[in-house]
Amino acid sequence: MRTRLIIGSVAAGLASVAMAQVPSVAEQVKARQAGMKSVGAAFKGLRDEMSGTPDAAAVKRHAAVLAGHSSKVGGWFGASAASAPGVTTAALPAIWTRNADFRKAASAFDVEARKTLALANAGDMAGVGGQLRALGGTCKGCHDDFKAKDD
Template identity: 45%
Template sequence: MRKISMMIGALALGVAVAAQAAAPAQTIEARQKSLKEMGKAMKGAGDSFKSGNPDAAVIKASAATVAGYADKLGTWFPKGTGAEAGVKTAAKAEIWSDQAGFKKAAADFSAAAKGFKTAADSGDLAAAGKAMGALGGTCKGCHEKFKNKD
């Protein structure tokens, strides 16, 4: 009986360790999926502006997508989801070593994303373009400091 109890305990420990190992990988994959969705939305809006005949509906939808993620960005990088997780990620170690800087960058992004959505919702394409430019600046600033080149 004792042998069975020890085997069950070892199995439970193995399952717990495997679950912990999977959690960072799943977190990274979910983060990457969300970031790609935001990138796709930004590209859609950017392409619409560059077309010479911006589509207000495309820009509004893109702004809504990005703003929908705005307050979540800062939560996508829990400790243990960097290169040490053994999953390919462009996240630099500075995300965790400079938490104050990363939190500020995430807050700046959130404010700019909400500003882009407000401008896009207003229907004023000039204001939306300006707000998107400001949003792009927050993306660039964060990528330069906290993202490895692909």
């Protein structure tokens, strides 16, 4: 009885660990969409700051959010998150069929986000301003080929 309980709870524990390690496609899609939204909001935050007199602390905060997410983008679109029936996603199949290109585009974003954070941390507001086009260009560079257009 006792052994069974232990085996049972160990099995349940393992199962929950396994489930925690591989969330469903729907969960992964939800998580990455939330991540993308905070990336979008942080980029908008940077742009808004640059449209007036920038508040260095706010610029740093937004840049940190971006750099915090930028390294995760490749992982957001792992093999286990490819597709599932009934899950709506703007992620195009090309992400997985041309995965090397996708990863290159995603890491371009990571590189620019880190550059932006370095400039923000150094208090170089003009530098951040000049960096925005390159940074936003990496969003577009990936979206153009790997994200469905909603029209």
